[in-house]
Amino acid sequence: MANLGTLLFLPGDGIGPEVMDEVRRVGAWLTKARGHEFEIVEGLVGGASYDAHGTPLTDDTLEQAKGADAVLLGAVGGPKWDDLDFAVKPERGLLRLRKEMDLYANLRPAVVFDALVDASSLKPDLVSGLDILIVRELTGGVYFGEPRGIEDLGDGTFRGVNTQVYETEEIRRVGRVAFDLARQRDSRVCSVEKSNVMESGLLWRNEMDKLHQAEYADMDLSHMYADNCAMQLVREPKQFDVIVTDNLFGDMLSDEAAMLTGSLGMLPSASLGNTDVNGRRAALYEPVHGSAPDIAGTGAANPLATILSFAMMLRYSFGLESEAAAIEVAAGEILKGGLRTADIMQPGMAKVSTHVMGEALIGELQKSEVAVA
Numbered sequence: 001m002a003n004l005g006t007l008l009f010l011p012g013d014g015i016g017p018e019v020m021d022e023v024r025r026v027g028a029w030l031t032k033a034r035g036h037e038f039e040i041v042e043g044l045v046g047g048a049s050y051d052a053h054g055t056p057l058t059d060d061t062l063e064q065a066k067g068a069d070a071v072l073l074g075a076v077g078g079p080k081w082d083d084l085d086f087a088v089k090p091e092r093g094l095l096r097l098r099k100e101m102d103l104y105a106n107l108r109p110a111v112v113f114d115a116l117v118d119a120s121s122l123k124p125d126l127v128s129g130l131d132i133l134i135v136r137e138l139t140g141g142v143y144f145g146e147p148r149g150i151e152d153l154g155d156g157t158f159r160g161v162n163t164q165v166y167e168t169e170e171i172r173r174v175g176r177v178a179f180d181l182a183r184q185r186d187s188r189v190c191s192v193e194k195s196n197v198m199e200s201g202l203l204w205r206n207e208m209d210k211l212h213q214a215e216y217a218d219m220d221l222s223h224m225y226a227d228n229c230a231m232q233l234v235r236e237p238k239q240f241d242v243i244v245t246d247n248l249f250g251d252m253l254s255d256e257a258a259m260l261t262g263s264l265g266m267l268p269s270a271s272l273g274n275t276d277v278n279g280r281r282a283a284l285y286e287p288v289h290g291s292a293p294d295i296a297g298t299g300a301a302n303p304l305a306t307i308l309s310f311a312m313m314l315r316y317s318f319g320l321e322s323e324a325a326a327i328e329v330a331a332g333e334i335l336k337g338g339l340r341t342a343d344i345m346q347p348g349m350a351k352v353s354t355h356v357m358g359e360a361l362i363g364e365l366q367k368s369e370v371a372v373a
C-alpha cells in the first residue's frame with residue numbers, strides 16, 4: 001500500500017459536508033482497488049469555522065492547508081451568516097486560503113457529458129461535445145486590490161471603493177499556466193479583458209502578447225473583450241479551447257460556462273500555486289457550485305462536482321491520470337444509465353439522492369475494475 005500524502009478535507013457549510021461524504025467513499029475505493037492511500041485530516045472553514053472559533057479560517061487550519069499535499073473543499077456560506085461583518089463572512093475563509101496559499105491559477109473545465117446534452121439550456125448541437133477550460137486568475141484584481149472599503153462622507157452618504165490592479169508578473173504566471181494546459185489540448189488560448197476601457201485590461205493584453213511571442217509563439221493566442229466573451233459563450237461556445245482571464249471576469253464567465261453543461265452541480269475546479277523545492281505544488285480543489293443552503297440536509301445535492309474535483313486532484317497533485325480518468329468515465333456511465341440528482345433531472349430519468357449517486361459511482365468503478373481484470 002503506497003501512502004501518497006496528506007489531504008486536508010474542509011467540508012464547510014450547506015451541502016459541503018454531504019457531498020464530501022461521497023468523496024470519502026471514492027477515496028476508500030482508491031485504496032481498496034488501486035492500493036493508493038492518503039492520510040486524511042479534517043478541518044473547519046467558512047460559517048462552520050466561524051461558529052466554532054469566531055473566524056472563518058483559523059491560523060491552525062491555514063497552516064494545515066499549507067502543509068498538506070492537497071486541500072479538498074466543499075462549499076462556504078449561507079443565510080445564517082449573511083449579516084456578519086465583512087471581515088468574518090464565510091467567504092473570507094476561502095479567499096484567505098486562496099491568497100495565503102498563493103493559488104493564482106484557477107482551472108474551471110466546462111465539459112458536457114453526452115448524457116446531459118439535453119439538460120443544457122442551449123440547443124443540443126451547440127453544446128454536444130463541448131470541452132472548454134477557463135483559467136481564472138485567483139489571487140489578484142479587484143478581489144484583493146487596495147484601496148478598498150466604505151468611506152463615510154459625513155453627510156449621511158457613503159463611498160464604496162474597490163481597486164482593479166494587476167502587475168506584469170501576476171499576468172505572466174497565470175498566462176503560462178493557460179498556455180501550458182492549452183498545449184495538452186488544442187493549443188488555442190483566448191485572453192479576455194476590457195482593454196477598451198480599463199488600463200489594467202490593456203496591460204493584461206500587452207503582457208499576454210509579450211508572453212506569447214517570447215515563450216509560446218508556436219501556439220494560437222486571440223484576445224476578446226469580456227462582454228463579447230459572455231455573448232460568444234452562449235452564441236457559439238465550441239469556438240473556445242482555453243480562456244484565460246482575470247479574477248472577476250473569470251468568476252462570472254465560469255458560472256456562465258458551467259450552465260452550458262446543464263448544471264453547476266457538475267463542475268469541478270482546481271486552484272494551483274507554485275511548486276516548492278520538493279516538487280509539491282500548492283493546490284486546492286473545490287466544486288464550482290456554492291453551499292446551496294436551500295437544499296442542505298435534504299439529500300438532494302449532486303455530489304459529482306466534488307467527486308470530479310477529487311479526480312482533478314488525483315491528476316494534478318498526484319499524477320494519477322488513469323484513476324482520474326476512471327472516475328470521469330464512471331460519472332459519464334451512471335448518467336448514461338439514467339440516474340439524476342434533482343439539479344439535472346430530466347423526463348424519464350430516475351431521480352436519486354446524493355448518497356445513491358455516490359453509491360452508483362462506486363458500483364460503476366468496481367464494474368470497470370472487474371472488466372479490466
Ligand code: IPM
Nearest residue numbers: 076077091094095251288290
Ligand atoms: C467562486 C465563488 C467565490 C468567488 C465566492 C464564494 C467568494 O463565487 O469560487 O466562484 O467569488 O470567487
Ligand code: MG
Nearest residue numbers: 251252255288
Ligand atoms: Mg463564483
